[in-house]
Amino acid sequence: MTYDFDLIVIGAGSGGVRCARIAAGHGAKVAIIEKQHWGGTCVNIGCVPKKLMMFASTFGDLVEDSHGYGWDTQKGHHHWQQLIQAKDKEINRLNEIYVSMLQKAGVTIFRGAASFKDAHTINIAQSVLSEDNAQGLLNITAKHIVIATGSSPSILDVEGKEHAITSDQAFYLKERPQRVSIVGSGYIGIEFAGIFAGLGSQVDLVYRQPLPLRGFDQDMRQALHDAIAARSGITQHTGRSPVKVSKDGNVYQLHLDNGEVIETDCVFFATGRHPNIEGLGLENAQIEITKKKQIIVNDDFVTSASNVYAIGDVIDKINLTPVAIAQGHALADRLFAGKVRKSAYDATPKAVFFYPPLASVGLSEEEAEQKGEVEIYISQFTSMKYVFTERKIKTYIKMIVDKASQNVVGLHMLGDDAPEIMQGFAVAIAAGLTKSDFDQTIGIHPSSAEELVTLRQVTRTSQKS
Numbered sequence: 086m087t088y089d090f091d092l093i094v095i096g097a098g099s100g101g102v103r104c105a106r107i108a109a110g111h112g113a114k115v116a117i118i119e120k121q122h123w124g125g126t127c128v129n130i131g132c133v134p135k136k137l138m139m140f141a142s143t144f145g146d147l148v149e150d151s152h153g154y155g156w157d158t159q160k161g162h163h164h165w166q167q168l169i170q171a172k173d174k175e176i177n178r179l180n181e182i183y184v185s186m187l188q189k190a191g192v193t194i195f196r197g198a199a200s201f202k203d204a205h206t207i208n209i210a211q212s213v214l215s216e217d218n219a220q221g222l223l224n225i226t227a228k229h230i231v232i233a234t235g236s237s238p239s240i241l242d243v244e245g246k247e248h249a250i251t252s253d254q255a256f257y258l259k260e261r262p263q264r265v266s267i268v269g270s271g272y273i274g275i276e277f278a279g280i281f282a283g284l285g286s287q288v289d290l291v292y293r294q295p296l297p298l299r300g301f302d303q304d305m306r307q308a309l310h311d312a313i314a315a316r317s318g319i320t321q322h323t324g325r326s327p328v329k330v331s332k333d334g335n336v337y338q339l340h341l342d343n344g345e346v347i348e349t350d351c352v353f354f355a356t357g358r359h360p361n362i363e364g365l366g367l368e369n370a371q372i373e374i375t376k377k378k379q380i381i382v383n384d385d386f387v388t389s390a391s392n393v394y395a396i397g398d399v400i401d402k403i404n405l406t407p408v409a410i411a412q413g414h415a416l417a418d419r420l421f422a423g424k425v426r427k428s429a430y431d432a433t434p435k436a437v438f439f440y441p442p443l444a445s446v447g448l449s450e451e452e453a454e455q456k457g458e459v460e461i462y463i464s465q466f467t468s469m470k471y472v473f474t475e476r477k478i479k480t481y482i483k484m485i486v487d488k489a490s491q492n493v494v495g496l497h498m499l500g501d502d503a504p505e506i507m508q509g510f511a512v513a514i515a516a517g518l519t520k521s522d523f524d525q526t527i528g529i530h531p532s533s534a535e536e537l538v539t540l541r542q543v544t545r546t547s548q549k550s
């Protein structure tokens with residue numbers, strides 16, 4: 086059987102682009118199909134614009150911090166439209182880079198929505214074919230097909246839900262709302278609460294749990310809760326869920342399950358995401374999904390159809406860009422170079438870009454104590470930068486050590502530069518280093534990070550009884 090391509094990749098996001106480029110580099114004939122943005126969620130409506138907006142949100146407080154150091158700077162007014170225009174320009178630049186990167190790698194690109202006709206045939210709906218592909222094909226075939234279609238925001242099914250926005254729209258608001266009610270305290274809820282508050286909005290953060298960031302280490306959740314409480318402009322409504330959204334002119338009301346009504350200029354649902362499988366025609370290729378609509382794959386990302394693979398958010402395992410990239414790379418290496426590329430998924434570092442940011446690698450105390458007795462080291466301090474400033478940002482560091490082996494199994498930090506610091510320490514966790522390896526490491530002084538190699542006193546030991 087001959088096919089048009091060796092590999093078709095559906096979705097030009099983090100995972101799909103890496104898979105296509107690496108496969109083409111190994112000599113495969115590759116096509117990629119994208120229906121919306123080149124670069125996918127991360128580049129267009131995710132990590133990149135979010136981080137740019139997060140940077141924007143920090144300057145006002147830094148201006149005030151500078152007073153303690155002798156500057157007579159004024160905070161002034163933030164121009165939202167200027168920020169959004171600058172952000173859009175950068176995203177457009179990145180979009181073009183993605184297209185040219187794919188073309189330079191020899192990948193054939195198609196614009197349109199892809200769906201399965203059968204396990205080897207993809208239909209491209211309303212495709213606007215690129216210059217390097219003028220044949221006008223609507224059906225293309227391949228030996229191997231990768232689904233890398235990502236995920237979309239989930240909207241709570243409450244009355245008036247049509248009045249709410251999600252992160253997809255938050256990046257394109259014409260004006261910054263003076264008051265924003267954010268529902269959900271996962272990554273997106275926390276990050277956007279920080280962004281809007283930093284730019285001057287009053288934020289109501291509504292979440293079901295007593296503490297934010299479900300799934301993270303309990304002490305770190307408490308530390309983050311306290312950091313949010315200490316940050317001006319954010320009111321936390323814990324243990325609450327919305328039951329209704331209503332609108333009166335330009336003003337919205339968010340109705341909570343305790344009868345409280347929050348009046349606001351914008352209701353923002355940050356309540357999780359779901360895999361993009363709608364319209365893919367998975368049934369035409371006998372591709373199985375779970376009840377939560379995650380595509381089922383084995384450890385090699387093979388679906389229930391043996392020539393079809395799925396990577397990234399659509400399999401809903403660890404929904405982060407570097408993970409999707411690692412999966413795409415490993416798959417391309419395996420299929421077209423016969424190579425095994427390993428990744429330490431258990432030691433995937435995670436960061437939540439609040440101010441101060443939180444970053445973690447390895448196990449939480451609650452996960453680690455299920456496996457055996459653990460020694461916990463905790464250090465809390467106000468870093469030197471805030472000696473002369475009015476706001477006193479606390480740093481919270483936590484190390485979890487398996488008592489028997491002395492392996493450092495979890496490392497967590499809330500504080501300035503935590504993501505940058507934790508990226509380096511992730512190597513140590515992935516390598517399975519012990520507490521004494523950390524102790525032998527010389528610190529950088531003066532820094533907050535040196536604290537991670539100078540933790541001496543066990544704060545407590547713990548084990549699941």
Ligand SMILES: Cc1cc2nc3c(=O)[nH]c(=O)nc-3n(C[C@H](O)[C@H](O)[C@H](O)COP(=O)(O)OP(=O)(O)OC[C@H]3O[C@@H](n4cnc5c(N)ncnc54)[C@H](O)[C@@H]3O)c2cc1C
Pocket residue numbers: 095096097098099100101118119120121122123124125126127128130131132133135197198199200233234235236252273361364365396397398399404405406407409
């Ligand atoms: C607001 C926000 C902030 C984030 N911040 C971070 C962060 O700081 N760090 C981090 O690591 N991760 C972050 N993430 C998560 C990260 O963006 C995702 O994990 C990552 O983009 C997943 O990559 P992917 O390749 O699986 O899918 P995506 O990047 O979503 O790409 C999928 C692509 O497939 C296309 N597609 C879908 N269906 C079809 C079809 N039928 N035909 C053709 N094309 C199709 C889509 O248009 C999309 O371009 C963030 C996400 C959001 C929403």
Ligand SMILES: NC(=O)c1ccc[n+]([C@@H]2O[C@H](COP(=O)([O-])OP(=O)(O)OC[C@H]3O[C@@H](n4cnc5c(N)ncnc54)[C@H](O)[C@@H]3O)[C@@H](O)[C@H]2O)c1
Pocket residue numbers: 241268269270271272273274276292293294298299326327355356357358403404405435436437438
């Ligand atoms: N910095 C980063 O790496 C980063 C940033 C943003 C997003 N992401 C990725 O994108 C994913 C999606 O982010 P997210 O913040 O939307 O999801 P999330 O899963 O992190 O958080 C969802 C929030 O919505 C709440 N929620 C869910 N259902 C609800 C309901 N019925 N009623 C009330 N509350 C409800 C949850 O309790 C939680 O607080 C993340 O899990 C992460 O993988 C990563």
